[in-house]
Amino acid sequence: MTALQGSLLDLADDVVVGRLDGTSRRHLSHGAWVDTLTGWVGGAHGLYAALRRDVPWHAERRQMYDAVVDVPRLLCFYGEGQPLPHPALDECRVALSRHYARELGEPFVTAGLCLYRDGRDSVAWHGDRIGRSREQDTMVAILSVGAPRDLVLRPRGGGSSVRVPAGHGDLVVMGGSCQRTWDHCVPKTARPVGPRISVQFRVAGVR
Template identity: 70%
Template structure:
């Protein structure tokens, strides 16, 4: 499906006519084995405006990857901004800087890169995984995700199996996974059969974490 063919239903609750970030005051959920998740719904107002800008302006790319001994389409569109590259909207630069300031004491370093995913509809997804490429394989770190567009469920469960928890992410919601979360827990955006519009997630990471 062409990324531009997706139909996005704007939120009835996000009535902001400007893109603005609110006070950063997330609620923390402690998980097992030193992992935790911070969650703040509606951190960004005017999120629908940001969705429209990113949907239109970002050069989204389709990828294919080897899986189960065959090459398959990645079920979402992707874009990645390395450290030092300008981000596609000033609000993302501001979000990255505010997150770096807020978590400086725990993380000890800034967020520097921004990966982006476009989930076009309920058929797009990401399977259970942890961001364990690079230093996150054996070091505590953080991944912050800002979401715009239609809400989707981010699910988390202990690595190796166990009971899962979920957060609804869309329309300016923020989630930050920290502590040992990338090493000891997995997360996923499951497919859904219910009608759902497109969603864009922006994942801020520190240096050396993917």
């Protein structure tokens, strides 16, 4: 497994959650949009190290057509009311809920964590459409810590894809109709990349 070179990525000693007024929005088709903010969380190497150490990561197997296969990443999910594994994640969730309150109309309450151990780990094309997000607009906010990986989006009905870099401490928010009308993935890569953790904040009743 490739080790995370933290000293090259983030020199801050403390985990600092930054302001959200610097987000940049890209409008997609069908009412979907993506917000990005580079370096939202400072001291991200400390956060990465704590999550890697303290989160009870587990592997899963899922039905894929006529076979049961390993999910190519490690997972952990924190449901509504469950304590998060690091106080910085609570701060992130509160800040996101406050910043997007007017558009979203409700707070972020859950956190799904994924550990991509190297370039062989990935997530296939999908939309977060389990629950009411199948029919309603919502938001999914993703904090990335560790080695940079791209989040790639494409319209469900076909069309050109959009590549969104997600680096150490970066924020990506998918909003509007994005979960219903677009799919997204983190593709495998043959490049030598280190491990990455993504934290997906969602509202109640959406997975």
